[in-house]
Amino acid sequence: MVEKTNHFLSLKQVTIRDPFFSPVQNTVIHTMIPYQEKVLHDEIPDIRPSHVIRNYRIAAGEIEGTYYGRVFQDSDLAKWLEAVAYSLTVQPDAELEARADEIIDLIGRVQKPDGYLDTYFIVAEPEMRWKDLGDCHEMYCAGHMTEAAVAYYEATGKTKLLDICCRLCDHIDRRFGDEEGKVPGIPGHEEIELALMRLYRVTGEDRYRKLASYFIDKRGQDPDFFKKEADARGGDPNSYINRQLITYAQNHAPVREQDTAEGHAVRCMYLYTGAADIAAANQDETLMEACRKVWDNMTKRRMYITGGIGATHQGESFSTDYDLPNDSAYAETCAAVGVCFFARQMLEADPDRRYADVMERALYNGVLSGMQLDGKKFFYINQLEADPDACSTAYAYGSEEYTPERIGWYDCACCPPNLARLVTSIGSYTWSCGGNTIYSHLFLGGSADFDFAGGGIVKLEGNYPWDGTLTYTVSPKNPNATFTLAIRHPGWCHSMTVTVNGENVSKSTVNEKGYWELSRAWNPGDTVICRMDLPVRRIYANPLVRADAGCVALMRGPIVYAFEGIDNGEDLSALRIPRDAAIEALPFNADLLGGVVALKIAGRRLKPMDDLYSDYPPEEKEAVLQAIPYYAWCNRGRTHMKIWMQE
């Protein structure tokens, strides 16, 4: 195994003081995490009890009762604990930590002597343990708890949950493998792979890396694995789920031979996040090449402008190339979160802005859209065009996740705690170090410690994404410290200038991967100022995207804009933005949607007709339109929404 030459700075090495993101993080820390804690404890009156903590209590034998909830519900607690760990790192909170410790104690009481830990199978079906890897998520839950354990250890230094998870992963390691005395197996929902790599790094135990590698190597070797598993346990190999568990679970081909983003989008992201980590650790170029191919297919053919992925609710899956419907878009919040995970691993392996650009696209749009501004309600699905009535009839009919407004919790509640853990840990997605270079990937205000060239701090101040000026102040501990500050030139930015201590930097310093490589002897107080033009950009989709044909979307910096019925009337499909329409970025409005730059557009409105179809084109007239950032839509009540507008 090889140490990565470039790695993201940890949460402890970074501070976030960002006009845009710090309030979001504070909402998560002060509202969302406490809210979710109450949900896990069934203490929110208007929300159907989640039963999560109760399941643990029952499993520990402390209360009577039967299991309630999805088979993978333990993971909701695990992800919340992970978010708590990051929260404690960012803003220590002794009371929260004490409550988390209590929960960890409870988890410890649930764990079986052999290391097994899964409340569903402990309470409801003990005889079925490990018999339905395809659909029963035991390794998925184990992976999430392991991520929480690593994070909690890193945050607090406490090893209790880490020990629990080592025992759990050792249990899994003893059970699964191709060696004598083990059984072959892979998880239906990937997650354990990336978690084992985190456990490996924090413990130094190589068996976790080897087990993670085993799951990657094994996957797709036998596409019918889950059917055979069903057969073996007396189930129906041709049941709906067992028929799907081929492509749906990325088991259609060996991972190294996969070159398209297929199946359940969250599974795919978790798989490739783990795979990219393992590829780098094992210097496995074949595996890394598969990661790159899947990335390229995903980002060039199967991703929404918001960074959302998984176009279809059928299997919560990727559809085919360029099939990106807007109104029935699935684009699960967790999948956009997963895009950030995958991008982060790819960036570590190869600091290329294309990964950071996509991470930023997902973060500021398809991830944040998943949460209400107040932190108390969530979208599971992030449609790009919404007709609330159609949503609650035609779509909701078949899939409870289609909701015309964010709601407080879901039966399948994977998304809310996923938001919490990403937002609280966002500091660990912003800066990376490789050799004598510190990379600035996301432009979040705050600071980063570096430990090469004698160490020091880089501070970033700005008002991104509303303003394009970034001020870096470099403070090496040693004078004339020689190293490189590499600043991303975002792919979306057509005009960016950089000065160091007031002197212009030549554009030739932008390397082939899109980073300004500022290599010099730095002294305390050296200042780098980046100025990015932030015009409103008219965005066109590839004409092969059927859903966006003839349409234009508006972006400014990384922000995708949306038109809401509340601002523009419900007839959004009757609005046009002619190619020569005047578009104005309004001044930052602190009173609108938590503070945003809205857009004012001199558009056109087509007049509704009496008939459904006519030989005559509809009449049109001028219409002043307003667009708001997509992530903030649906924070002023149930309304229509549209991103891709008729041009």
Place this chain on the structure above:
Amino acid sequence: MVEKTNHFLSLKQVTIRDPFFSPVQNTVIHTMIPYQEKVLHDEIPDIRPSHVIRNYRIAAGEIEGTYYGRVFQDSDLAKWLEAVAYSLTVQPDAELEARADEIIDLIGRVQKPDGYLDTYFIVAEPEMRWKDLGDCHEMYCAGHMTEAAVAYYEATGKTKLLDICCRLCDHIDRRFGDEEGKVPGIPGHEEIELALMRLYRVTGEDRYRKLASYFIDKRGQDPDFFKKEADARGGDPNSYINRQLITYAQNHAPVREQDTAEGHAVRCMYLYTGAADIAAANQDETLMEACRKVWDNMTKRRMYITGGIGATHQGESFSTDYDLPNDSAYAETCAAVGVCFFARQMLEADPDRRYADVMERALYNGVLSGMQLDGKKFFYINQLEADPDACSTAYAYGSEEYTPERIGWYDCACCPPNLARLVTSIGSYTWSCGGNTIYSHLFLGGSADFDFAGGGIVKLEGNYPWDGTLTYTVSPKNPNATFTLAIRHPGWCHSMTVTVNGENVSKSTVNEKGYWELSRAWNPGDTVICRMDLPVRRIYANPLVRADAGCVALMRGPIVYAFEGIDNGEDLSALRIPRDAAIEALPFNADLLGGVVALKIAGRRLKPMDDLYSDYPPEEKEAVLQAIPYYAWCNRGRTHMKIWMQE
């Protein structure tokens, strides 16, 4: 009860000799009906056995076996028998009739002494008879068999099946009602209502009309009827289907209070076909007004340009107003067939071209698209935009009815025999008589008998829909027979002239309902020539239809055109038809798709981009495009297809 003042001529009073429709009818008679007969007998090698006849044999105790297939599968045989009856009327066939008689004998052997007839419940669940009206289709199957019985009696004069169905309907009549000794009930899937009205007319037994009226009156009085029914039989009132059986089955409000087209589209059409018939028979203006409101809502807000209805596969249902997605369109073949049924009843009650226009729109587009030109394969779903790969992944994943090409049979095989019975009986949709007026609604060549003014024949010759000239030759038996020939001026036609014996008729003869009322003393050989301009028309959807915003469709006469990948390349979304594009109707091509007029368009093609999203609009260049009639699409192999093109 009141005789209708206007009624369609029966199949025996009409002949069809039509260059367009006679070949279709011949395909149905000579290929589709024999093909379906073999399917019903499990004699088509490559098709999964339907088990339809086997179920009857098992139910009759003649062979051993268990029931196989959908609970409503008897209706497949019933609809096929009905089609056979029409086929025998149009083209007598002693051998086919003998085989139909054998099947009718078998049906007779299945019927229980109390009149009960339903192979599923006789074979599989005798104790559950009439306990799940919501989802078990016993009355639906009874209705279809009754329609077959009426048709077979009218075709052959044979009463055996009619007697069977009278016993069956009497059984239903004894069981259901609000009177002492009966139980209240309504069918989950309407059909019995319209069938009882047909039985009433042919038998003169008023109890059938009363029973039909009862079901209409009862419907929607208790929206929870089917939940309570589930509860009573020990089922789960909150199961998916029982929760849906409110709006889905048009039980959300009393029928007379319904004013939108809701729920399962086929159910809705069958309900309102029956309701309109009953409203006319009972002179029930309140009920007729509900029919008109539902019609208006459907045709002005919830119908595809093809006449297809039921936009969403969720519940095979109507969606909300203006929610008419093209690629995920459901638009079930049976639902478009049902539009013709409903339109026919509305036209009888009120000879207004708006009903005939819609009937024609559905017939030439959304109905005929359901059958392959060779009569051997069928679409269940009639999408208006097709990406075969997306169709077979994103859509097919959840609903087996989404197929990228027509297939030979469906597990739920309602559509194929529905096509067969409509096409064979199309003569009874073409002409109606009311008082001294004979109406020409559909322009199918052939002739019609009339019996007023001494009787006679009207002959129609033309080459519709490819040519706009219609020649009517009137042959009354008596000279100077005074009556009115009323010819529809189609709503789509902006320029139509009419001459009688060479003399121009004033446009003022077009009545307020859109018919040329040619009232005069007619003599044998009098000739009426109608000349309709048939330009290619650019059609625009109401801007409130989100899916069609910015798009244009092409029609010529009643024919909706489509662009196929095979002619234009698979990048159909990259094609544009600018508003000033030259569009040419090509000469009739007998060698293309069974003979069609194709269109040639001077369009534009956008160039695919490397990236998924770009700040720059795609480049475009000229492209010569070809459009073919929508009904004929997908007869040259798996291909992309699109109707609504970017303008």
